[in-house]
Amino acid sequence: MKSVNQDTITDAFVAYCEKTTSPRLKLVLSKLAAHLHAFTKEVALTHEEWRTAMTLLDRAGQISSPERSEFILFSDVLGLTSLVDMINSGDGRTEYSNLGPFYIAGAQWLEVGGDLIGGNGGDPVVFYGQVFDAAGRTPVPGAVLELWQTASNGLYSNQDPKQPAGNLRCRMKTGANGEYAFSTVRPAPYTVPEDGPVGDLLRATGRRPWRPAHFHFLISAAGLRPLTTEIFPDDDPYIDEDPVFGVREQLVVRLVKETDSSVIPFPLAAANRLKRPFYRIHYDFLI
Numbered sequence: 001m002k003s004v005n006q007d008t009i010t011d012a013f014v015a016y017c018e019k020t021t022s023p024r025l026k027l028v029l030s031k032l033a034a035h036l037h038a039f040t041k042e043v044a045l046t047h048e049e050w051r052t053a054m055t056l057l058d059r060a061g062q063i064s065s066p067e068r069s070e071f072i073l074f075s076d077v078l079g080l081t082s083l084v085d086m087i088n089s090g091d092g093r094t095e096y097s098n099l100g101p102f103y104i105a106g107a108q109w110l111e112v113g114g115d116l117i118g119g120n121g122g123d124p125v126v127f128y129g130q131v132f133d134a135a136g137r138t139p140v141p142g143a144v145l146e147l148w149q150t151a152s153n154g155l156y157s158n159q160d161p162k163q164p165a166g167n168l169r170c171r172m173k174t175g176a177n178g179e180y181a182f183s184t185v186r187p188a189p190y191t192v193p194e195d196g197p198v199g200d201l202l203r204a205t206g207r208r209p210w211r212p213a214h215f216h217f218l219i220s221a222a223g224l225r226p227l228t229t230e231i232f233p234d235d236d237p238y239i240d241e242d243p244v245f246g247v248r249e250q251l252v253v254r255l256v257k258e259t260d261s262s263v264i265p266f267p268l269a270a271a272n273r274l275k276r277p278f279y280r281i282h283y284d285f286l287i
């Protein structure tokens with residue numbers, strides 16, 4: 001009979017996985033078990049604590065749906081999602097940040113300089129820049145930039161029946177010099193879902209559920225790795241306590257107040273009806 005004890009359980013697990021054909025899966029599973037076992041021993045986890053954790057996971061399963069993954073939210077608030085983004089960023093590319101649950105594929109196409117303000121209230125913003133290939137620092141024409149953001153009430157179009165379908169979302173093909181530009185409104189901070197076990201965890205640890213306002217981008221171009229990231233206005237009250245750890249220095253921008261739209265180096269569809277003052281954000285993406 002093979003007896004397993006505290007000192008041999010990790011090696012026993014690794015031996016059980018001996019027949020794993022993928023070397024990567026073998027490595028990831030054996031390290032996961034090693035760290036999990038070491039953690040359990042270090043904190044001397046009690047039965048009650050183990051039961052609490054399993055109940056949280058059960059509740060995460062029960063509250064999850066095709067539109068809501070409480071498991072991803074756990075990953076987000078534990079810093080796991082952002083850590084994966086951080087370790088996979090680099091090579092001079094713009095840093096990755098959260099995709100979040102509110103992305104919808106297939107948003108309306110907008111020309112460079114197009115307008116998303118439409119009937120939205122809130123501070124007008126003109127957001128523009130170029131997309132560059134990080135390897136050669138050359139502009140990327142024809143890259144597809146997808147944007148989604150909240151309205152000034154802190155809700156995405158797919159959370160708010162009062163917003164028109166596809167509100168404050170677009171796809172845009174960059175121009176000959178990799179340029180993009182659009183007018184929009186300033187997004188607002190919002191809370192991550194807090195009616196499930198993740199909310200209980202945040203409350204138990206005295207954390208606030210507010211994400212600082214941000215613009216989401218997904219940028220793709222032939223032959224280059226797609227970039228998922230977020231851009232954060234620097235004056236947001238929650239900028240230093242994002243519950244999902246998405247904020248990076250490189251992704252924080254200052255909104256510059258302007259009254260003259262001719263400072264924008266691209267023609268704007270909304271130039272004549274843009275409320276003054278408006279905010280200007282200039283940001284170049286490296287993918």
Ligand code: BEZ
Nearest residue numbers: 076098100101102192244
């Ligand atoms: C978001 O930015 O849309 C988001 C990210 C993580 C959790 C909830 C929302």
Ligand code: FE
Nearest residue numbers: 100102214216
């Ligand atoms: Fe978001």
